[in-house]
Amino acid sequence: MTTWTGNQLPDMKGRTVVITGAGRGLGLITARELAGAGAHVVLGVRDVHKGRRAVADIPGTFDVRPLDVADLGSLRAFADAWSGDLDILINNAGVMDIPAARTADGLDQQTTTNYTGPFALTNMLLEHITDRVVHVTSQLHRLGKIDLADLDWRTRTYNGMAAYQASKLAVVLFSLELQRRLAAEGSPVRSVLASPGIARTSLAAHSPANIINRLTFLTNSPERGALSVLYAATQDVPGNSYVGPDGPGGVRGFPAVGRQGKAGLDEEMAAQLWNATSELLGIQAR
Structure with a gap:
């Protein structure tokens, strides 16, 4: 199997990419690499x-x-201020196992x-997007359960x-219906879709045991985890592809096209x- 790295990124000159939550972690690494390949990164x-x-x-x-x-107000302001084409939107921002709020x-x-904000x-922005939307999800979507009557934990x-x-299963289903x-x-x-596997970032810091960042032998470095996002954003893959690490269990390794869990293909x-989310947010989705 050929190992894919950031050195194989295509020339991104003339391309515009939006990355949410790009001030640190996987988002910042993704921004750095795409800008290094010539993209204009927002x-x-x-x-x-x-x-x-x-x-x-x-x-x-x-x-x-x-x-x-x-x-929602911030999302509207960002979208309303956008003009011109947008080649790639990377929905990267996320939190994990945080207290109720x-x-x-x-x-x-x-x-x-993790989900309804990126959906909105x-x-x-969809009318401006010319190439693709990349949704950062997680292998843990395979354990997720959707309650359509209570998406918002009320x-x-x-x-x-x-x-x-x-929320990560919802992202996978969102990609399916969007495609x-x-x-x-x-x-x-x-x-x-892009899964970084289990990457050692600040994402898990709110989790009570922060166990992910303790299991270094089972995890990807942030640099390696970002490769799945970069691959999904730049390679010629079919719509609704699931890109993740090629190692056992999809938790570490180099990026390759794999398969989402069965529940994510329903x-x-x-x-x-899609309909329940549109109703929850009170927006007219495409």
Whole structure:
């Protein structure tokens, strides 16, 4: 099997990429590599000053803009300010196993950050996107369970890890339905999934045991984890491809096209989830 690395990135000159949550971790590495290949990279971050500091010494062309994926007003402002084509949108921002909390819109913080916010942003920007949308998901989507009647954890007892798993399964189903709709329209735009495996980043810092960052022998480095995102964003893969590490269990290794869990291929659930999400957010999705 050929090992794919960032050295094999194509020439990205003339391409514009938006990356959410790109001020640190996998998002920042992805931004650095794409800018190094010639792309104009727009970082959508909550703290613009921190974002600018993060890329200050990195070669390339960057634009840092305010964006909080858990705030519908912020999403609308970002999308309304966009003009011209956008080649690639990378929905990277995420949180993991955080305590129960509500956003300013009254939505579950974790679900909104990981799924419903990216759902809204993608639909708001879709008319500008010319190439693809990359959704960063997790192998833990395979353990997720979707409750269409309570997507937002209003009636169930909140469980941080269960909410994380459900949100990542929702991302996988979102990609499936988005790709179906794009294909039905004859659009050349692709929806692609990327799993970094288990990467040692600050994502798991809120998890009670922070066990992921302790199991270094089972995990990918952040640099290696970002390769799946870079591969999904730049390689000629079919719509709704699932890109993840090629090692045992898909938790570490180099990027390759694999297969999402069975629950992530349920077309009926994907369509129902799309409608339920649109209703929850009160937006007219594509």
